[in-house]
Amino acid sequence: MAVIEAKDLTKRFGEFTAVDGISFEVAPGESFGLLGPNGAGKSTTMRMIGGTGLRTSGSLSVLGMDPERQGPEVRASLGVVPQSDNLDTELLVRDNLIVYGRYFGLPMREVKAKTETLLEFAQLVEKANAKVDDLSGGMKRRLTIARALINDPSIILLDEPTTGLDPQARHILWDRLFRLKEQGVTLVVTTHFMDEAEQLCDRLVVMDQGRIVAEGSPAALIRQYSTREVTELRFGASRNEALLAELASLAVRAEALPDRVLLYSDDGEALLEEVNRRGLHPLTSLVRRSSLEDVFLRLTGRSLIE
């Protein structure tokens, strides 16, 4: 049975439709991703799952309950990691965890024991008595995630968990999230980082302008919306566009960007040989595997939407 079940979920703010009739299910223990550009409706969807955003229409069930009508009950089994850290700056690091646990009505003894475990999990034992304002960005993020675990949630909602972090901090975080997944916790992640989605998500939906435009595992989405490999060629700004027609005939799909031409095919090396055989001689060339980023850009476009 699905732990989250959304059907025709819609959210309007006045005239603006933020989420436009989306349907999806999340299975227990699954790591589910919501991908999309800014303004696609990811965070709004997250807020509705947590019951802090009210839906305009459609149905939504989280752990068999309606988050709108049974907010406190639903949130008792939910861990929420919001987009921007909202730690309690009036409290020390350790107290942030203790107090948050008390919000869930957990007994003090239990909360204290859990707090020490979580400080270790978040690698913040040495910072336990520090002020929140003195933590680095990565530490704050880890504390926010640790805080979301205090009530042993069965679902964790992570809204852009690693935005603004350096590569080291991101990898530590991914590692921690992966451990949670191994413990059987269901993860719901929004992100616009494709590598993050590939790292974390078993299955994902791509959202654009409030709608779901694609759904599947990262590998399946690449198979469906892209080719196995991509050949990137640079001929110099003036020639890229001019050569597009000829190059397109060699590939499954071709795309000219201002600085390079992208050729989608199942064998990029063979394609590159053919290009050279025809005497087109690009200035630089690169053959790589197709990534989720190719899928994402194909589905949601390359121009800024804002």
Next chain:
Amino acid sequence: MRAALSGLSSGRSWAVVERALRAIGRMNWLVILTGFFEPVLYLLAMGLGMGGMIGSIPGPDGRPMSYAAYIAPALMASSAMNGALIDSTFNVFFKIRFSKLYETMLSTSLGPADVAIGEIVMALLRGALYALGFLGVMGTMGLVTSWWALAMIPVALLIAFGFAALGMATTSFMRTFQQLDLVFLVMLPMFLLSSTLFPITVFPPVVQWLIMALPLWHGIELMRQLSVGILTPMTFVHVGYFVVLGVVGAIAVTLRLRKLFLR
């Protein structure tokens, strides 16, 4: 009706109070103390200083009382108001608009009613703390003449409750720090006119009615009656005023928090 009220509370306001107590431990105590000293300074300056020139003045039962004894209960009521309002306006504003504290609380299993009651109780405790300290000063100065004065402590709690709920409900509508200055704009005239330093009988009837509609006048009259142990039917009107103010305010805060953060 059930649907409208569902999800408002999980009955854990105490967790909100507990958080505030932990935060207070790390606060600047000087800020807290200034709120206490203000009415004490008034008592010394007005009560002893000016009181010496004024002599005695008719009390709640018509019998004469010293000027210091006349204004002391009024200052105690104001003290409860100060503490409750400072906490429920400036501190609450910061938590709503900047630290996102309530938003965070509401993403746990706390409901808006838990947050509202917890924060009101905290503001109330601050008001009560000021009032209690002030009662101590009054006792030391020999201005407490009836055992009824002990009832001034729960009454200080009640007054603080009413003002805390009112303050927090009002603050939930404010968007900028400038708008918060309105709080002082209301507090100061209310303090000066609500029979604090002189009876309202000096005003024309229309002004008197206006003052009698404001909460502080009820708090002051109530305190003054208790300080000398005189109870009249009006005593219950004063008590009722604050019970209604507090309850209506707390409901308003709950609904406002829901509107602001659960939408």
